[in-house]
Amino acid sequence: MAILEDKIRVRFAKTGGLQYISHLDLMRTMRTALKRARLPLKYTEGFNPHMKLNIALPLSVGAESVCEIMELVLTEPRSDAEIVEALSGSVAPGFIIYEAYTPVHKLAELGWAQYEIRSDEINGITAGEIIKKLKTRPMMVLKRTKSGEKDTDIAPGINRISINSTYDLLTLVLCADGQNYLNPEYVLRFIGLEDCSIMRTKVFIGDAVTEFR
């Protein structure tokens, strides 16, 4: 197992009222929380030093997550338990700090993310239709890119899906690497599901099976 020295990863939840804050808002929030936690954080050198902090994946406003991953660099060693305790005491209710651990995989190895979608519109009646729609090839949507909007086939970005219509639950495993990140909202728009709750529950490496650590 590769060990990335002096980097620490922290897995936390962003749920409830916190789903309304953006990725950038989250970065700023964590910076002040880390300072309040009095963790010995490393700063970059040079003209405009800033905290060495990275939050792995963007999350849309309106989506929740129980597997947000934040990577930090400390200048002095702290045990995983110390980090969780210090940070837990410095964040608003709504953030749950689950664990701090030494990274196994490089950030670039992050490949796929699992989302749990819940909606009244996912049930015994609609399940068949939903699965049929998700088998459409190619699956064309208007995707917003840096250079504007483009008609894109998002099918390659879907690894697997499953429906549990008893629990009105649709599970999607979608591409989450830097280049081809697929926002679950595109898939939901394609299926025609309007008001769903979206919860990111797991992240995997490239094989879409091994948990990203």
Place this chain on the structure above:
Amino acid sequence: MYDRKILRRVLKPGRYSGGEYGQIVKNPADTKCSFVFCFPDTYEIGMSNLGVRLLYGALNSEPDVRCERAYAPWVDMEAELRAADIPLQSHENGQPLGTFDIVGFTLQYELNYTNVLNMLELGKIPLLAEERGEEHPIVIGGGPCAYNAEPVAEFFDIFSIGEGEEALVELARLYINMKESGSYTREAFKREASHLAGFYVPSLYDISYNSDGTISAIEPKYPDVPVRVTKRIIADFDNSFFPEMLVMPYIECVHDRIMLETFRGCIRGCRFCQAGMIFRPVREKKAETLDRQARELYKNTGYDEISLSALSISDYSQLPELTDMLLSWTDKCMVNLSLPSLRIDSFSEELMKKVDSVRSSGLTFAPEAGTQRMRDVINKNVTEEDLLNACQIAFRNGKNQIKLYFMNGLPTETHEDIDGIAKLADSVVSSYYRMSEKPRSRPPQVTISVACFVPKPFTPFQWEPQDTLENLREKQKHLGDCITNRKNIRYTWHDARVSHVEAVFARGDRRLSRALLEARKLDLKFDGWDEHFDFDKWMKAFENAGIDPAFYANREFGRDEILPWDMIDIGVTKEFLLRENDKAHLAKTTPSCREKCSGCGANRLFDGDDSQICGRCCP
């Protein structure tokens, strides 16, 4: 909390979702007085306001008082609330505004008044105070505009005049006592509040008018109601309440940092400046106190910037000591220290280097007027030489961007004074090129930012008319024509029509409430925002209300005229303001309080002492 479906449809839902770190959420069952602090502008602007953060902490430090927050919803959220008929609610407990005991508004800017009315409406509270019943909250206003609150007097039950840290707590205590003793009714409460120092209850005064429209009398209705309400000050400012915790916004705000209030009041006496007068007498906090408060706040918030706040930070008597104390730990903790704009004539290289933020490549100065004569009229005691020296220091230290603030439409202004603004900018640019050694090869970028003069109550210029809209715009255009060097000089100016409406309300009286009701009917709001300000609708509102806006904005008020704000005593006397007005018209300057006391009268507030000798004003 608002419904998820709605929050997912609006811009920046974080403005409404609450849950911030540092917020104080109390169980309604545990408190006897509930207060909601309403900021009549967006969340981002409200969260940056120091006064609100201070009062939130002061009220919540009373165990049986609960203070929550509400902000003006943006237009998209307002549409959702109206469509679903959902009342505006507070952040902490999601409680509808109309069910609080006391609803408080901070009146920062006249162009927020329409937002006040809109928030009352969205909170399901009757707009007019006289229409409220026992089931409705007491609506109270405070802040800078409360010194002349007459335009909104019909919408408020009580005004808090002056510093609110102690006053509002006293009001809450009065509320609780009256409720517990069974003597509480709205009218009884308001009557009792009028007996507390610093509270103005507008419904207890009769205003009568002359045939020419000016005020003939302001009379209390009963003998126990004070003829004049004296503003509250915290005499021992060094020991005054200061919060140890701040609510940390999630959304990016205008100012998101620790603000240390170093002193209140100002020694300079610039004649256009309302803040300098209404916050007198000058009271400082000790450097040790400020350093201690900064450390405590940093520990509890984790902010990476501390800003020293004051009307004129250069005049804080312990500035070198304070900056040294702070710098001894802020660098290590990766915290930036920033200062607001420094006075041109006390701009020191040493100070600039100390707090130099490497990221900023520019400095801001406020000469305010283009000629020495004009600067003398407004008592802004800086010379062209002072400005060029300050700019030289900036250039030598690698700052090539200079921003200069000016006003046009000042009393006694001529075109020569406008030309002077352009000439001053040219002098700054040529002084750069005359420098023997230039540290960088980048050309200087001088930005002239020109606002329109608005006469404000409690200033020596309170009697002066605002220049007409036509003149203001003509002068703005003329200045543009005078600026020939567009490579090095940028020129920005404020919409004179906005300043015109501001001037109407700044010196307005109670009859303007009709115009505000008409403005509400025309759905005017967020008037301080370019995309929402609608001048034509405002003129329609004034017309529908039978109001001539020029009567308030463009008329010269008589020296013996009863002014709408005469029932308020801010310490500084009208005699002093008249003396200053006379000197202005002779272009004679007045020295700063530290050089020579001018007997403004603010010292009377310390112990009701009428003597003209200002002993405790300046340290």
